[in-house]
Amino acid sequence: MTTSAPDRALTRAQLTDDLQAVAVTPQDPFYRDHAPTFFRGGAPAIILQARHAEHVRSAVLLAAKHPDLPFSIRSGxxxxxxxxxxxxxxxxxxxxxxxxxxxxPGTGVVxxxxxxxxxxxxRALQPHGLGISSGDYGGVGVGGLATAGGAGWLVREHGLTIDRVRAVEMVLADGSSVRADAITLPDLFWAVRGAGSNFGVVTAFEIAASPVSAVGYAQFVLAADDAAQLLVDWGTALESAPRQVTSSLILGPTPPGQPVVAQVNTVVHSEQPEEIRELLAPFASAGQLVQQSAQVVPYSHVIDNVYPGPHRGVGEPHARAAVVRHITPDLARGFAELLANGEAHYFQIRALGGAVADVPAEATAYAHRDANFLPGALGRSRDGMNREWDRLRPNFDGLYPSFETDDRPDRLAEAFPPATLARLRGLKRSYxxxxxxxxxxxxxPAGVDESEHTS
Ligand SMILES: Cc1cc2nc3c(=O)[nH]c(=O)nc-3n(C[C@H](O)[C@H](O)[C@H](O)COP(=O)(O)OP(=O)(O)OC[C@H]3O[C@@H](n4cnc5c(N)ncnc54)[C@H](O)[C@@H]3O)c2cc1C
Known part of the structure; x- marks a missing residue:
């Protein structure tokens, strides 16, 4: 968590030789290119640019020796x-x-x-006719996404990214290196797929890629004067669509005098223009169509939207997230109000469902297998977003952690149902x-779960 600087600063001289070779400190040129992340500015005492698992081990042991210092893991x-x-x-x-x-070549595992x-x-998998569903933004790192979930453009057909992970190599808190899969350390493998950041540093993933052809990619701008009705109609279109269709809907506040519109982006996993057209039709007619574009493109093209250059820390996000089974009229009205009252400046609802629900809830630490939608919003202030999201909360069926910045304790219980959280905490205490x-x-690990109160 980002906090104020601790009193006793760590210096390069306190590092082991191997870490000194990969350390960047505030005195170094280019420090400013490595201190911030996509959203956050930062001023770490030491940035350790690991090149292999041995560096990771040394870094973890250093962090364990300095429990008073914040310790952050960064991939993308x-x-x-x-x-x-x-x-x-x-x-x-x-x-x-x-x-x-x-x-x-036999299994597609990469x-x-x-x-x-x-x-x-x-891009690497494309020449092999393969792909892995990840997210909607190509700049996101493998490490953060594949330890939490991964709701991407092929999620309804292939499931979450974690559902395709077959093994992980990790450095644990005691500096040991392990490989976890369904047979070896199955408890750890379970925990890593949804709550990985609590258990160690993943230094490699083995992920089963799937055959992926070119895809139909449509960007529709729809009139959203009645945003609540549009949300309900878009949700109905998505729940009725076959798994090869994934869609997301974006709304923002409307500047005075401008038409109220929504952006609906949809991917159809097909190369056939006729089939694509047919499967896009319910989305084009979810509201009055203002603008449209549709192309058949390589899968990599739909996530080829990366801001170039080093991170600059665009600003501390006030992000809120949830998962829901259905978009009810009540919930849709609540989201429309959130935008109308100006508290949120960005609202996006992504697809879940389809193959995500093929995996039993107890099979991975991500447990909200029956949710069909992943709504999220960015807002102007922490307190304002807390107030708005608390108002909407009775309509939610859980939380997808990766889009949430609220760190009040209740969020943990929304991200992980009671049995999942109790199992995770037990594993945290041992790992x-x-x-x-x-x-x-x-x-x-010192926290107490509901089940421990009652037992
Ligand atoms: C523009 C944008 C678009 C996004 N779109 C999607 C989307 O479509 N679908 C989706 O599911 N998510 C999406 N996300 C959320 C994204 O998946 C998470 O924020 C993810 O954590 C980012 O991964 P990263 O490696 O880039 O982040 P980092 O900032 O490097 O890491 C984030 C956290 O992940 C953990 N972590 C990172 N690497 C490791 C590792 N190797 N081992 C263990 N823990 C690790 C750490 O706790 C770290 O603080 C999006 C985020 C952004 C900013």
């Missing part, structure tokens, strides 16, 4: 819930660990390091008893 630097920079502490930066191996960006993964890994939806 696009954390929202994850505070991957800090003030006065240690940042373990994995950007240079970005190797993407050739996919196994070994990917955490610092790779999803656009690079998509990270001193809470070395705490920069993202922290499950405090």
């Amino acid at each position: 630097g696009h954390g929202v819930s994850g505070r991957s920079t800090n003030h006065g502490g240690i940042v373990l930066d994995l950007a240079a660990m970005n190797d993407i191996a050739l996919p196994d 070994r990917v390091e955490p610092g790779a960006q999803w656009l690079d993964v998509a 990270d008893p001193h809470n070395v890994f705490r920069d993202n939806f922290n499950i405090d």
Whole structure:
């Protein structure tokens, strides 16, 4: 978590030789290019640019030795819930660990390091006719997304990114390196798929890629004078669509005198123009169509939207998220009010459902398998967004942590249902008893769950 600088600063001289070689401190040129993340400014005492798992091990042991210092793990630097920079502490930066191996020709499993960006993964797999559903923005890092969920453009057909992870290599809080999969350390493998940032640093993922052809990609601008009705109609279109269709709807406040519009982006996993046209029709008619474009493009094209250059910390986000099974008229009215009263300046509702629900809720630490939608909003102030989201909360069915910055304790219980949270906390006590890994939806090993009160 971003906090004020601690009193005793860590200096380069206190580092082991291997870490001195990869450390960036405030005295170094280019420090300013590495201190911030996509959203947050930061002023860490030490940024450790790991090149291999041994550096990761040394960095974790350093952090464990200095429990009073903030410790942030960074892969792509696009954390929202994850505070991957800090003030006065240690940042373990994995950007240079970005190797993407050739996919196994038999299984399609590909070994990917955490610092790779999803656009690079998509480009690397494309010549093999393969792809991995990740998110809607190609600059996001593999490490942060594949330890939390991953709701991407093929989510309804392929499930979450974590559903395709077959194994992870990790450095744990005691500095040991392990490989976890369904057979070896299955508890850890379960926890990593949804709450990974609490358990260690993933230094490599093995992910099963799937055959991916070109896709139909449509961007529709729809009149949204009645935003609530549009949300309901768009939701109905999505729930009725086959799994090869994934869509998202974006709304923002309307400047005075401008028409109220929504942006509906939809991906159809098909190369056939006729089929694409047919499957897009319900989305085009969810409201009055103001503008449209539709193309058949390689899958990588739809996430080829990366801001170039180093992160500049665009500003502390006040982000709120949820998951819901259905878009009811009540919920839709609530979202429309959120925009009308000016508190939120960005609202997006993404697709879940389809293949996400094929995985049993108890199979991974991400448990909201019956949710069909992932709404999220960015707002002007923390208190304002708390007030608005608290008002809407009775309509929600849980929380997708990666789009949430509210760190009030109740959020943890919304992200993880009681049995999941109790199991996670038990594992946290054995894998990270001193809470070395705490920069993202922290499950405090000293915390007590409801089930422990009653037993
Ligand atoms: C513009 C934008 C678009 C997005 N779109 C989507 C989307 O479509 N779908 C979706 O599901 N999410 C999306 N996200 C959310 C994104 O998945 C998370 O913010 C994710 O954590 C970012 O990963 P990162 O590696 O880039 O971030 P980082 O800031 O590097 O990491 C964030 C946190 O993840 C943890 N972490 C990072 N690397 C590791 C590792 N190797 N081992 C263990 N823990 C680690 C740490 O707790 C860290 O603080 C989006 C975010 C942004 C900013």
